[in-house]
Amino acid sequence: MLTLNNISKSFGARSLFSGVTFHIGARDRTALLGPNGAGKTTLFSIIADEQTSDEGSVTRPKDLTVGYLRQEVDNKSARPLLQDVIASAGHIATLEHRIRLLQEEIAQTVTNEEQAPLLRELGELQHRFETSGGYDTDHDARVILTGLGFKESDFTRPVSVFSGGWLMRAELGKILLQNPDLLLLDEPTNHLDLETQLWFENYLTQYQGAVLLTSHDRAFLNRVVGRVVSLENGRAKVYTGNHDDFVVARQKEIEGIEAAAGRQAVKIEKETRFIERFRYKSSKARQVQSRIKALDKLQRVEVPRLVKKIKFSFPEPPRSGEEVISLRKVSKAYGEKTVYADLSLSLRRGDRAALIGPNGAGKSTLLKILADVLPFERGERRLGYNVTSAYYAQHQLDLLNSANTVLEELQRVAPKETEQRLRAILGGFLFAGDDIQKKVSVLSGGEKARLALSKMLTQPANLLLLDEPTNHLDIASREVLADALESYQGTLCFITHDRTLISQTANKIIDVRDGHATVFDGSYEEYLYHQESSEAQSTASDTRQLLKPVAAPEPAMDPRRRRSAAGEIRNEFNRRLTPIKNRIAQIEEELQREEAELSGIETEFANPGAYTDSQSIVGRIDRHKALKDSIKRRSEEWEKLMLEEEELRIGLQNALALLEGAL
Template identity: 45%
Template sequence: MISISNVSKQYGGQILFVEASFFLGPGEKVGLVGPNGAGKSTIFRLITGEEQPDDGIVDRPKRITIGYFRQDVGDLKGRSVLAETLSGAGEAGRLGEELKDLEAKLNDHESPDFADAVERYGEVQARFQELGGYDLEARAQAILAGLGFSPAFVAGDVGNLSGGWKMRVALAQILLARPEVLLLDEPTNYLDIESILWLEGFLRDYQGAVLMTCHDRDVMNRVVKKIIEIDAGDIKSYSGDYEFYEAQRAIAAAQYEAQYERQQAMLAKEKAFIERFKARASHAAQVQSRVKKLDKIEKIEPPRRVIEKTFDFKKAARSGDDVIKVEGVAKKYGEKVVHGGTSLLVRRNERWAVMGENGSGKTTLLKMIAGGLTPDAGAVGIGASVTMGYFAQHQMEQLSADRTVIEELVAHSPTTNLGTLRSLAGAFGFHGDDHEKPIRILSGGEKARLALAKILFDAPNLLVLDEPTNHLDIVTKRALVKALATYEGTIVFVSHDRNFLRAIATRVLELSKDGPRVYGGTYDEYVSSTGREAPGMRQAQT
């Protein structure tokens, strides 16, 4: 259906692809992977025709419909959430608008355009029905509900939504349009776990082709059946899910390294012979023969080794055994009660995952624990010798836009030597020239890493983390999980990433309209106990 053949592309001195090729077939579900800056977004723009290759061919049918979800949605305002969603429904949406205009004209029998309107109405209605237009609003409502919109939100002005909720509207528009090809750039970034689970099911059942980037490995494992990897200018395809891709990539890397080492051993042996006998006339012919042999050998390039990020914690001081005590806490916003008497005791070294549907009070609870919000009733107490590190999305906005990465770290810890802070920056994925990047140009993931670096450098013995993995790529998430696995402190966190929940949680607090409920054990044990992967789901997904 869409074929990229021998495509080369570069920006200035940066080469993205060299004679790269891949094929996206009808109905295929494909994951697009590669490091930041490798060219994933460029692939999307080549497919849509927004960019052209320097060389090679991008072949797509002329009448194919393509929906492209990207991370910049523009300024949505002036319509209800439902109307904005319907406006993106492609031909069916446009015809629906035209039908409304024609119906108004048909009410004016004296109009000179009445006859033309009658004729056009028949044509438009037939095509609208053919495209399933009469089901459009019902489908839009179902998609919006799946993405977490309540009926009140659906009827409200889209302009009043936060950036994250506007992203959901943009995603709903594209899903409603049902294009033959869906291009999805990080569609789960602003979704809660219930919406992610709904999207998984939607994409698995989707009749069209899907090409997606995604930092959620569970989504990749459950949706895609092929991985396309951008690797240093080359594009490679792997048949299977993300887990299969990682295994195959590891095998290929090990085989390549072994091949390289064998060649290096052979070359060393030949060079040693040449060096030993080059001055002897009796061996001149043999030496020349081996020199020519070495000149003809195609040298294997040294293996490219992926540098795993390592987050090294300073050892946290020991806290008291009772770390957080929440006693009968109540909190409401207007008439909406989000906590009606929540109580819990968090003990030293426990790792609590706080789960609940949208509006259940997860972030509110973390803010009250962190001291950023006062409960209406009840009390939150922090135990003896507890030092807290609190991470929330708003802290990324508090980074100083005009500072560089290293300047931000120096401002945070002015008495620490520069070498230590540069090492800290490197541990969180900022290498070389990245230290001098102005914060205003950092991506969401880079800002999250910098905010986490500042918090973890202080070695608190209590971490309160609100969606710490938002915007982090899979490699960075894996490094964070490894670091937290050896962290000698207490953690209370909210996350929509099931792999993170699975790796970190030792207890689960579920918030619901029936009140809080504590599940002792891991996230997997919670799933097994409840039969669902999240509070808003009826049963566990498979």
């Protein structure tokens, strides 16, 4: 579908990458991975035809459609959200507009000779409109926006009122609605909460086109992609499998290269010793010259320059009391919007609590209250014995002094620390060698995030409060942070969308939504299992509620009463089931009739002779659209009724089983 041929790109004297070659097939799910600054976003821009390469070419079909999600979006539209998203499907809107104009033009023509070419064009446009999903645009837009976390009430709100994270979701919704041949997604999960990430993953696995994405979310990569293009040291190489498969393959590859380099080094040393020993012996002159030439021609094995994974641990924090921090009946509002009312929560020594929940639920607000950086209207915040806290949030990146070097910025907050100690802290966050002399002003977003985190560590704290600490961090930096937090001996409360970090670190999950904070003691996997079990029990409870008028049997029921009770249960079941079955049968009959009529119309559309009668064909086109809409509505109602019938049957089985247990 799309092929990159020997792509090279430089900025000034710096070569970003060269010789990049790979192919993207029609259904490929490919991740472009590499350290920050490797050129992933630049390569995306070249593929999207927004930048040109210095060398090489991108081969693609002329009609290839590409949907490109950038990391930044600026949409100040005053249009309602749903309308703005639907309008992004411009090709469908153009087709619909052209169809409308043709219908008006046909209605004004008099002779068959004038109408014939117009009717043929109308038929072609109508077919393209249908195959492009034109009839489903409104429905699909609603499904996508709901999946991305928007509420029905958001659909009529102007786009301009949404915050940056929600604007990114709206932009993603536009691209998904356009249904392009190739999705180019640059960090698509950055602004998605955990629930939305799961929906998005499922959407991508079922997507009919190709996907090329970059992400630092290891769990997301493992679920979605089947191929990795690694961009490092200016070169690209393709690996089969997901992220974990890539890591294993890459490690084996590096071990092989290191072994080959070692063998070559031994050979070079041996040859060098021979040359040095016999260089001035005339009897060995020919052999010496031969070996010198062989060494000159020898292609050296180059070991890839990789970022070393540094084992870093937090300083040993002072021991705190058993109860580290508590909130008592805290209430917080922004204007007329109440976020929390009488919220109580406590953290104990050794807790590693992950705050999860949908965006906008109040997770950051809760963390700010815990950190004592946000006032609240009522209630009490109580800090435990000997507790010292440290708070990290994204705004701290803006507080860095751009005139300082990396080392100077750390010395500013820890003037009494030795340079050796500060270098050790910076090394733990991948600042090595000359990196510590870089000016803050030239640092990337990821480097600034690492520097801000390292500043927090200069004063050992036994309570860490972290708001999205993995934002801007590449995978290597995330692994360093996760390992450090896993071995941290204090108390931790954090917000992140990185499921790998939650799984590796958390021993307590706090689900924040609808003004409540529900605490679950256990790992993230245990929490997910508990949620799935609770949903299953809730479904069973809802089913039993359908049969609520039938009283539960009492213990030790005699056989005659049991048979009578069973009869009552079945009668109640049949009373509720009969109208559902009747309606299902009615819908199936209507669907059969409408689908047959629709099939007949589509057969007519395939016949060129059908377009000779302008009045008839316009009427058939309108009828075709009406039938499509009706079939969709009836199918949705049929699916809902079938689910109700199944729930009733499960309820009957459960009620009869309870009755059997009363013997």
